[in-house]
Amino acid sequence: MDFSIKFHEKTKHSAESVYGSTWSLDWDNRPFPFKVYPDLVPITLSEDYKIQEKSALDAISTNPEKSDKIRFNKQLLTTFLFFTGGISRVIKHPEHSFYMRTASATGALYPIELYVITQNFSDLENGVYHFSVGDFTLNQIRKGNYFKHLSNNCSESEIDVRSPLTLLYSSYAIRNSWKYRTRSYRHWFWDGGVMMANTIAIASAFNLQSKIITSFNDQALNKLCGLTDKQEAIIALISFNQDDIADLRTDKKNNFITNVPNIKLDSLKLAKKAYNFESIWDIHQKTSFLGREDLQKWNDDVNSCINFIKIKKPNKIIKSFSQIDVLDLEKTILQRGSTNRFKQEPIPKESFLLILKSANSGIPSDFLPNNESTFLDCYINVHDVMDVDSGSYHYDIANNTLSLLKPGNFRNETSQLCLGQQLFGSTNAIIFLLTNLEKIVHHFGDRAYRVAQLEGGIVSGKLYLSSYALKFGARGTTFFDDEVTKFFSPHANKKSVMTAVGIGIPDYKTKAGKKLKPVYTREKITQELINHLT
Numbered sequence: 001m002d003f004s005i006k007f008h009e010k011t012k013h014s015a016e017s018v019y020g021s022t023w024s025l026d027w028d029n030r031p032f033p034f035k036v037y038p039d040l041v042p043i044t045l046s047e048d049y050k051i052q053e054k055s056a057l058d059a060i061s062t063n064p065e066k067s068d069k070i071r072f073n074k075q076l077l078t079t080f081l082f083f084t085g086g087i088s089r090v091i092k093h094p095e096h097s098f099y100m101r102t103a104s105a106t107g108a109l110y111p112i113e114l115y116v117i118t119q120n121f122s123d124l125e126n127g128v129y130h131f132s133v134g135d136f137t138l139n140q141i142r143k144g145n146y147f148k149h150l151s152n153n154c155s156e157s158e159i160d161v162r163s164p165l166t167l168l169y170s171s172y173a174i175r176n177s178w179k180y181r182t183r184s185y186r187h188w189f190w191d192g193g194v195m196m197a198n199t200i201a202i203a204s205a206f207n208l209q210s211k212i213i214t215s216f217n218d219q220a221l222n223k224l225c226g227l228t229d230k231q232e233a234i235i236a237l238i239s240f241n242q243d244d245i246a247d248l249r250t251d252k253k254n255n256f257i258t259n260v261p262n263i264k265l266d267s268l269k270l271a272k273k274a275y276n277f278e279s280i281w282d283i284h285q286k287t288s289f290l291g292r293e294d295l296q297k298w299n300d301d302v303n304s305c306i307n308f309i310k311i312k313k314p315n316k317i318i319k320s321f322s323q324i325d326v327l328d329l330e331k332t333i334l335q336r337g338s339t340n341r342f343k344q345e346p347i348p349k350e351s352f353l354l355i356l357k358s359a360n361s362g363i364p365s366d367f368l369p370n371n372e373s374t375f376l377d378c379y380i381n382v383h384d385v386m387d388v389d390s391g392s393y394h395y396d397i398a399n400n401t402l403s404l405l406k407p408g409n410f411r412n413e414t415s416q417l418c419l420g421q422q423l424f425g426s427t428n429a430i431i432f433l434l435t436n437l438e439k440i441v442h443h444f445g446d447r448a449y450r451v452a453q454l455e456g457g458i459v460s461g462k463l464y465l466s467s468y469a470l471k472f473g474a475r476g477t478t479f480f481d482d483e484v485t486k487f488f489s490p491h492a493n494k495k496s497v498m499t500a501v502g503i504g505i506p507d508y509k510t511k512a513g514k515k516l517k518p519v520y521t522r523e524k525i526t527q528e529l530i531n532h533l534t
């Protein structure tokens with residue numbers, strides 16, 4: 001217990017750790033951005049896919065209580081995969097191109113891989129698949145129906161054995177630790193959470209009930225996906241439920257597979273040197289669940305945390321702003337891309353509050369007792385919002401109001417808090433998401449460290465989406481941990497920063513991203529990776 005608190009302390013940014021460091025990037029060992037299985041036969045995805053039209057703010061801020069009856073097929077799966085983690089822009093560079101994806105990631109390293117478990121699709125065999133982003137295909141990892149196995153290895157009743165689809169998010173550690181070293185363990189959940197914000201919004205646009213699942217037997221699911229120990233690990237799942245499945249099929253009819261042998265699949269290594277950060281695998285091990293007892297305890301702890309968790313009010317405010325011009329979700333995701341320069345013009349208060357409200361709306365998950373609760377507190381520096389005095393604020397999630405903590409122009413302080421990055425002082429506002437880590441780790445145990453970081457990632461993703469839905473811009477940022485807490489104290493006493501996002505108006509016109517054709521074939525991506533390693 002408390003191993004995670006120690007890890008958090010050790011990975012804090014301070015002036016000393018950042019400015020006193022002599023460490024530099026090993027460019028020669030830069031990891032390749034795509035996982036490649038050279039010997040698996042690629043299965044093509046759909047070419048024609050689209051998110052059901054829905055105002056992005058509605059999609060981001062609502063979670064359907066019941067799913068519509070929808071056909072699960074390759075087309076729907078392709079929609080989820082592309083808009084969660086597909087390539088929407090290519091930035092050509094003389095040395096190598098950057099393949100920018102539909103959800104943001106720290107340092108554009110995109111370390112999160114997606115796996116898919118399907119059942120009873122009309123045009124895809126039951127099985128476990130890997131989403132190969134570079135050539136936009138699926139790799140079949142296992143054949144057969146694994147829903148019973150999945151259900152057995154998650155908290156009770158979280159995965160309906162009749163569910164047609166589950167997405168699994170893994171972190172391929174070296175892709176991010178190459179740059180961010182031990183602190184990159186936090187990024188597993190930031191980058192994963194940002195992608196999950198897209199997934200749950202897409203589900204909502206289709207009127208599908210989704211749920212983020214963080215309580216699972218780590219070893220069992222890593223093995224199910226054929227992941228290599230100390231290389232890659234599952235961080236969370238999203239399941240999609242369909243209450244209306246008329247025939248409750250029996251185990252026998254569905255031929256559920258519960259005996260899951262080890263599987264050895266050859267994927268190419270991504271970097272020349274296989275260096276590892278043992279401290280990352282240590283914290284991952286210490287926050288792992290091993291069996292049913294852990295899963296049961298998690299359920300009990302979630303039910304009893306209602307006493308200290310923050311409760312929001314139902315989402316009335318969103319509706320009253322429906323006259324504001326809002327992009328639909330598909331356009332929002334394609335338009336999104338981290339803002340590089342912010343215009344020095346104010347944003348309206350209504351839009352600002354709408355972004356905050358939408359981003360802080362409920363997250364369907366197995367770590368919050370209900371959709372209207374949260375572990376997080378929003379602390380904000382307002383730099384330029386119409387009818388709001390500049391200053392530092394605490395945002396009251398329940399009432400969608402701001403309480404002034406300290407008046408003043410804090411642009412310089414914001415830049416300073418964000419590791420001296422001037423860009424963040426030039427935003428209209430910056431939102432820091434804090435939580436009382438000790439309190440939640442004492443209640444739930446070390447596993448809660450993962451979910452606190454993950455909730456930070458999800459809300460950051462929602463802040464990105466909500467800002468772009470209203471045609472503004474956004475950019476995530478890192479921070480000097482203790483300096484942020486100090487800046488917002490005494491209100492923020494004892495709280496730790498999980499994530500931070502600056503929002504504002506982009507000072508340039510950006511071309512929307514596109515549903516690009518696959519940027520590689522399997523042969524080409526394999527060859528490129530081999531070249532990369534020589």
Ligand SMILES: Cc1cc2nc3c(=O)[nH]c(=O)nc-3n(C[C@H](O)[C@H](O)[C@H](O)COP(=O)(O)O)c2cc1C
Nearest residue numbers: 100101103104105106107108190337338476477478
């Ligand atoms: C959680 C998070 C933290 C980030 N931190 C920083 C940062 O400290 N400085 C910065 O310039 N960009 C930061 N970014 C932005 C990414 O580095 C940038 O988005 C990346 O190039 C990916 O581009 P995209 O968002 O256009 O896909 C962050 C993004 C996220 C999601």
